[in-house]
Amino acid sequence: MDFFHVPVLRDEVLKNLKLKSGGIYVDCTLGGAGHSREILERTTPSGRLIGIDQDPQALKAAREKLEQFGERVITVQSNFSRLSAVLQELNISEVDGVLFDLGVSSPQLDNPERGFSYMHDAPLDMRMSPENPLAAKELINELPASELSSIISEYGEERWASRIAKFIVEEREKKPLTTTLELVEVIKKAIPAGARRTGPHPAKRTFQAIRIAVNKELDILKDSFGQALEVLRPGGRLCVITFHSLEDRITKEVFKYMAKDCVCPPELPVCKCDKKKEVKIITRKPVTASEEELEQNPRARSAKLRVAEKIG
Secondary structure, three states, X not given: OOOOOOOOOHHHHHHHOOOOOOOEEEEOOOOOOHHHHHHHHHOOOOOEEXXXXXXXXXXXXXXXXXXXXXXXXXXXXXXXXXXXXXXXXXXXXXXXXXXXXXXXXXXXHHOHHHOOOOOOOOEOOOOOOOOOOOOHHHHHHHOOHHHHHHHHHHHHOOOOHHHHHHHHHHHXXXXXXXXXXXXXXXXXXXXXXXXXXXXXXXXXXXXXXHHHHHHOOOOOHHHHHHHHHHHEEEEEEEEEEEOOHHHHHHHHHHHHHHOOOOOOOOOOOOOOOOOOOOEEEOOOOOEOOOHHHHHHOHHHHHOEEEEEEEOO
């Protein structure tokens, strides 16, 4: 598979990272290495980059694309929830910028074998890392209806979540659901015809929810952002690109907390929390794609960039 991926908000990311020659930068979601390649080119001759990705296919392709930069780039197969440990293993104590480009890359979506897409028939997988013991098939066929409904409602923001979960359980009692299109058909049956006529594909929200649950995408965000803050030098930038409201909401809340001087209840006359302001928020409103970028890459439509700068 050709792991070609158009980096979203490329120019906005490069500008907000405040790149400098000799700086050390971390791309926590290396993917197709689009952002990383630009970072390395713009920090010539001595800038360094650490690229982390849990997908071995993405890493293999990225290593080939970044081969020309030699020892200036280090790639690591891992989840970004291990950011601190990865840098410690590399004997790197501080970095100048950290980038999280969240969500699923275009090659993962477009490769039917990965099971991310509701447009192609494939095994129900959706794992970003083959080392993940839980695939979508196990989740769909083993969780009780109440848990399935909660996942689809919370992670997919799907109004028909309980009905979809009920139909899934009824269908799997006849035979296990093993492919993406089998799941799509169940979802279509569960959502009333009138509701299917408008809005996105009827399976879009459910597939998003299952993917998030399989990969624990939201569970690791807060802690990972905290790790990024710890390893940033004062003046270093943390850039986060999100693709749906759940990710964006978590990013916004974490940045607001990091930027607060006190988190005590307002009725307390004296601060007792000892919380200190750790960052300056650079983007009061998220940065979105320009019309020019949207014409070239429609998948950038839902992308939002938030940026914080470490103080100290």
